[in-house]
Amino acid sequence: SQQGEEDPQALSIQEGENATMNCSYKTSINNLQWYRQNSGRGLVHLILIRSNEREKHSGRLRVTLDTSKKSSSLLITASRAADTASYFCATSVGGNKLVFGAGTILRVKS
């Protein structure tokens, strides 16, 4: 089974609204990363949060990490049509591998 599981599987919002996606994982991690994938393209790294961090910001993105609950959330504020994409969390559990979740499909309607 997946180490990281995103929730919801799909999300549809209006432009200007905030979008929140969640990721749960099973084992202890070194870091957790979020990636975006536009249709037909490769994944693009958004943000990395280490296991000893609780919150991180990057532009309109805010990531939180709760290691006690083994969960993370990605908040996109003031969403735009260009934010329409799939969003994946990936966990580093040791070694140099990342394990990716199944992703959340975000659709932002203009």
Next chain:
Amino acid sequence: DAGVIQSPRHEVTEMGQEVTLRCKPISGHDYLFWYRQTMMRGLELLIYFNNNVPIDDSGMPEDRFSAKMPNASFSTLKIQPSEPRDSAVYFCASSPGGADTQYFGPGTRLTVL
């Protein structure tokens, strides 16, 4: 930098044929990863290299799959013989530090008829 380069972008082949996918990582990155993405199984790590040496190939589905990295700027993933169930998008990614930020190529969409 041009980013990670993959070729071809699309490949259509018939069952039983050999398929070779190519990847040029970002210069200076010590780690190279091959992934496969399908609707059913999501994004799966097939194999990764560190300084051109294969470190973990536990994700390679079977002996039909092989990967090489003859030098720091080139890697191949070969499927021989190919089967329809190998149809997927194959991504190459490189990283300066292993499980830190990975930089993905645009992918190769493989269709095996």
